[in-house]
Amino acid sequence: MALLQYFKKIIPLTICILCxxxxxxxxxxxxxxxxxxxxxxxxxxGANVYVGGGxxxxxxxxxxxxxxxxxxxxxxxxxxxxxxxxxxxxxILITSTGTVYLQSNNGQSVSGPTRFYDLYLNNSSAxxxxxxxxxxxxxxxxxxxxxxxxxxxxYSMLLSSNSASAVVIGASNTSTYSNSWIYASYSGGELDxxxxxxxxxxxxVGSSSAPQLFQAITSSTYSGITRLSxxxxxxxxxxxxxxxxxxxxxxxxxxxSGGEWHLRPANNGTxxxxxxxxxxxxxxAWNLSTFTGLVDxxxxxxxxxxxxxxxxxxxxxxxxxxxxASINTVGRTVTGNEAKRxxxxxxxxxTSQWAIGMSLYVLPIELLSLAGYNQDEVxxxxxTTESEYNSDYFDVERSEDGVNFSSIGRVNASxxxxxxxxxxxxxxxxWQRMNYYRLKMFDQDNSYKYSNVILIMLSTVRPDEIVTVxxxxxxxxxxxxxxxxxxxxxxxxDLTDELGRILxxxxxxxxxxxxxxxxxxxxxxxxxxxxxxxxxxxNTSELFKIVKVD
Numbered sequence: 001m002a003l004l005q006y007f008k009k010i011i012p013l014t015i016c017i018l019c020x021x022x023x024x025x026x027x028x029x030x031x032x033x034x035x036x037x038x039x040x041x042x043x044x045x046g047a048n049v050y051v052g053g054g055x056x057x058x059x060x061x062x063x064x065x066x067x068x069x070x071x072x073x074x075x076x077x078x079x080x081x082x083x084x085x086x087x088x089x090x091x092i093l094i095t096s097t098g099t100v101y102l103q104s105n106n107g108q109s110v111s112g113p114t115r116f117y118d119l120y121l122n123n124s125s126a127x128x129x130x131x132x133x134x135x136x137x138x139x140x141x142x143x144x145x146x147x148x149x150x151x152x153x154x155y156s157m158l159l160s161s162n163s164a165s166a167v168v169i170g171a172s173n174t175s176t177y178s179n180s181w182i183y184a185s186y187s188g189g190e191l192d193x194x195x196x197x198x199x200x201x202x203x204x205v206g207s208s209s210a211p212q213l214f215q216a217i218t219s220s221t222y223s224g225i226t227r228l229s230x231x232x233x234x235x236x237x238x239x240x241x242x243x244x245x246x247x248x249x250x251x252x253x254x255x256x257s258g259g260e261w262h263l264r265p266a267n268n269g270t271x272x273x274x275x276x277x278x279x280x281x282x283x284x285a286w287n288l289s290t291f292t293g294l295v296d297x298x299x300x301x302x303x304x305x306x307x308x309x310x311x312x313x314x315x316x317x318x319x320x321x322x323x324x325a326s327i328n329t330v331g332r333t334v335t336g337n338e339a340k341r342x343x344x345x346x347x348x349x350x351t352s353q354w355a356i357g358m359s360l361y362v363l364p365i366e367l368l369s370l371a372g373y374n375q376d377e378v379x380x381x382x383x384t385t386e387s388e389y390n391s392d393y394f395d396v397e398r399s400e401d402g403v404n405f406s407s408i409g410r411v412n413a414s415x416x417x418x419x420x421x422x423x424x425x426x427x428x429x430x431w432q433r434m435n436y437y438r439l440k441m442f443d444q445d446n447s448y449k450y451s452n453v454i455l456i457m458l459s460t461v462r463p464d465e466i467v468t469v470x471x472x473x474x475x476x477x478x479x480x481x482x483x484x485x486x487x488x489x490x491x492x493x494d495l496t497d498e499l500g501r502i503l504x505x506x507x508x509x510x511x512x513x514x515x516x517x518x519x520x521x522x523x524x525x526x527x528x529x530x531x532x533x534x535x536x537x538x539n540t541s542e543l544f545k546i547v548k549v550d
Contacts, residue, residue: 028053030070032061032091039093043068050074054082057091057112064091066098066117073104075124080104085112090138092116097141102131111135121180122170123148128208130183133157139166145180145204146170152182152189156229158269159192164199176286176337177204181211186233186262192269193230197222197279203230203263206287213286214261214354224277225347229266234259236355237309243302245314245357248321250298252357255314256291260355264306265348272306276347283354284331285339291356295387296333298359300324301341305350314357318346365391365413365441365449368420372437372456379427379435379456388417395440395448396425402436402453402469413441430456436469457484468533474547477522479531483515494532495519495546503529524548 030051032040040062043049047068055072057063073081081104085091090113092100099118102108107129115138123131130149138158143166150157159166173179181204184191191203198220206212212232240255263283265274285301288294304313317323323341325331331340339356368386372379381396391413397405414421427435439451452471469482483491489510495503503524508517521529531544 030055030072032057032064034058034062035060036062039063039065041065043070043098045098051081053079054084056084057087059086059088061087061091063087063093064096065093066096066100068098069101070098071101071103073102073106073108073123075103075105075122080106080108082108083110083112083114085114087112089113090115094140107132109134110137114138115140118142118144120144120146120170121148121150122146122172133189142166142168144168144170145173145177145182147172147180149180149208150182151208152184152191152231154188156190156192157182157184158194160194162194162196162199162226164201166193167202167204176213177202177206177211180204181206181213183208184231186231188231190229190231190266192227192266194227195225201228203228205230205232205261207232207234207259210290211287212259212261212290213284214263215284215286216263217282217284219279219281219343222276222279222281225265225267225274225281227266227268227274229262229264229271231262232259233262236260238311238313241311241360243311243314243357245302245316247300247316248324250300250321251359252300252302254293254358254360255302256294256299256356256358258290258292258356260353261285262306262353264352272349274348276345280343280345281347282342282344283340285354285356286337288334288337288339288356291358293360293389294334294356294358295389297327299332299339299356301339301354302357303351304353306352308353314355317341317344317351319343360389365389365443367439367441367451370437370439370451370454372454374430374456377428377430379430379437380424381427381437381454382422382424383439383451384423385414385417385421387419388414388421390444391415391417392442392444392446394423395442396427397438397440398427398430399436399438399453400431400434402455405436405438407440415444433457452480455482455484468542470531470544470546473544474549475521476549477520479519479521479546481517481519481533483510483517485510485512485515487512489538490536492532492534492536493517493519494534495521496530496532498528498530521546521548526550 042065045067050071052074096117101120103122105124109132111134118141119139130151132151133155136155140160182191184205197218201216203214240257245252264271267274302314303317325340330336365388366386368384370383372381393413394411395407396409398408399405409425411423435456436453438453442448453469455469492507494505529546534541
């Protein structure tokens with residue numbers, strides 16, 4: 001192995017490193033100096049040059065033909081190995097096809113108008129200083145994120161190749177860039193990429209402490225935007241609530257507070273230029289661990305225009321809920337680690353801010369089921385929650401007439417859960433005829449909601465009696481009706497408004513045992529309605545006041 005102690009000056013005489021079997025090591029500084037009509041240094045393909053110190057190109061230098069590999073820094077040493085390009089244009093000649101490796105366990109800086117062909121980031125991720133950009137940089141072919149943080153500061157890193165593979169994940173990194181990414185803070189740095197049709201383009205941006213990968217996927221007919229510029233903002237300007245947006249039956253009332261992405265069209269380097277003129281664009285936002293409170297199938301990417309700092313500016317993107325991934329698939333689940341929008345049909349600077357909207361439940365618990373049964377002299381209640389957010393406890397209430405309820409016990413809730421939780425309570429002193437039960441479900445801020453009502457009948461109920469349970473109330477979409485009868489009966493069901501006008505009517509047969517019917521009221525406006533249930537054989541009727549809400 002040949003040892004090159006240091007390059008102090010490389011004068012106009014061309015130095016050519018030819019041998020592809022030797023590693024040349026400069027312990028201190030590689031310094032390009034002088035002018036001329038040929039490269040100051042040529043590193044041919046297959047040759048490796050290791051420089052333990054830094055690289056400096058004098059303003060009068062001609063430049064370097066780099067077709068091999070130039071390693072700057074030492075992962076085992078303590079020398080700061082900076083890249084300083086003082087030339088008016090790039091110190092790496094445009095005909096070069098080689099790679100510069102930035103590797104150190106100390107901070108490094110890169111300055112000057114360098115146009116790298118391939119750039120490989122291998123600065124120890126344990127070093128929070130990372131690699132500091134001190135000017136705008138360009139990579140013409142591939143930028144590899146292997147290890148460490150690239151800090152854009154107030155500058156832009158441009159990938160001028162429109163190949164989707166222009167950004168590469170090194171062996172030490174992961175698919176979500178957990179070991180290496182670019183700290184590109186909005187208004188303080190960007191990662192710019194040339195794009196074309198039919199590609200998946202990674203934008204591994206993030207904060208100084210965590211990556212927030214953003215992906216843009218173009219369709220085969222995509223056109224109108226040739227460059228996209230990505231950055232990350234840890235704070236959402238304008239705040240996170242309240243918002244009020246709905247799609248596919250899911251309401252979003254708050255933005256997840258982890259932060260927001262900016263993905264601006266930037267054709268020809270002019271930010272804000274470019275509009276999607278054909279095809280579609282899909283977006284994926286990664287690393288959901290940054291965001292708290294997300295619940296499966298109840299979060300999605302929302303958009304607003306660049307520069308808009310109003311909470312009211314957030315909107316559901318076009319084409320709305322059809323752009324969402326399917327329920328319980330990656331893009332809608334927390335464990336999938338991605339929020340995704342598919343096949344967006346419009347895109348411009350007017351849609352370039354992206355954050356995650358979510359359902360932060362005003363009602364603390366989403367109840368999956370409530371059931372009960374009689375066992376000798378006691379009644380046993382069982383219930384299951386699908387999800388909980390800041391839940392506190394359940395107050396179990398009982399009624400003899402289905403109207404007047406009182407508490408018979410309290411059960412602590414889980415607090416926060418995105419998986420099913422099971423609970424139970426035994427009523428040791430039930431009424432001797434009929435027992436109606438419901439749950440009063442409390443949040444940690446003392447807000448609450450009620451469950452549906454269930455009925456447990458004891459054997460003392462008369463054979464000819466029909467017991468009716470109606471719920472939920474208030475109602476959003478459907479009224480559920482439950483009938484318990486000892487014999488066959490006929491009933492008529494009328495729904496009226498407050499003026500007594502009949503809005504719907506139906507007649508049903510009630511067999512012996514339990515029967516269940518539903519009445520869809522989702523199309524009705526918010527108001528008070530009345531449900532009239534007439535028992536035709538017994539010539540009796542029941543009246544229920546129903547409150548319709550959003």
